[in-house]
Amino acid sequence: MTDEDRTISDRIQARLDDLTRAERQLALSILENYPASGLGPLAALAKGANVSVPTVARMVQKLGYKGYPDFQADLRDELGAIAKGPIAKHETWAGAAPSEHILNRFTDAVIDNIRNTLAHIDPAAFDQACALAADRNRHLYIVGGRITHTLAEYMFLHMQVIRPNLTHVQSTSNTWPHYLLNAAEGDVFVIFDVRRYENNTLKLAEMARARGAKIVLFTDQWRSPVHRLADISLTSRIIVPSAWDSLATPMLLVETMISAVQTLNWGDTKGRMQELEEIFDQTKLFRKFT
Structure with missing residues (x-):
């Protein structure tokens, strides 16, 4: 590069x-x-x-x-x-967009983002972030914003199966201060914040930090202001030929973290998975073809 x-x-x-x-x-x-x-x-x-x-x-x-x-x-x-807002992002790439199909252009951009992200990420820092998220003795708070709540919800859904003692927080909700009442020293906040960075997310991070919490930040290549408070920052490149940024690379990091945390806690996670499957059977939530 x-x-x-x-x-x-x-x-x-x-x-x-x-x-x-x-x-x-x-x-x-x-x-x-x-x-x-x-x-x-x-x-x-x-x-x-x-x-x-x-x-x-x-x-x-x-x-x-x-x-x-x-x-x-x-x-x-x-x-x-x-x-930049969505219109400005669109105008940046649209004027000089090459003629090949958007499927190819978009995919090439995502692949470049992944390569550039992995070239700069510190494996030791990533392992440390996974260890914090896996520590069942620490309450885990997962925080998303206006767009990034999708990443937070995805991580939360899987972490519910992997480990107990966690909370999903949406910084866009006016109820987020309530969650800080139970935050204690040593707890972990996994926070998602990409451009345009959100004031509520920064304020939440400041207050969590003041209570002695650890912060793991998922952000973009320019880095959210939360970076200054974070113990670990995992940055991703997000630019694609679109009026919006791409969450494909942050999602790759999220899914990798889920896999790592699952492995670290596999003994307990396996038991939780088996118990959940029994609950699914009782509720008949999913169809079975046997």
């Missing part, structure tokens, strides 16, 4: 090991309030990170830019991409 395909956040994280101590300090300062952190004057960025102006200039060049103005131009483009 070329630098042109990456966000500045991707570039920084890929080069962290090659940076000097001062440059790394600057990089972490940028990521702390990304992407807004780099939109001010060069001197202000240097002062905020407590580094010299030449340090900023050197790091920007290491990221592949000729100078700070080019770096800022890309940041502004990213900020504009984050804020």
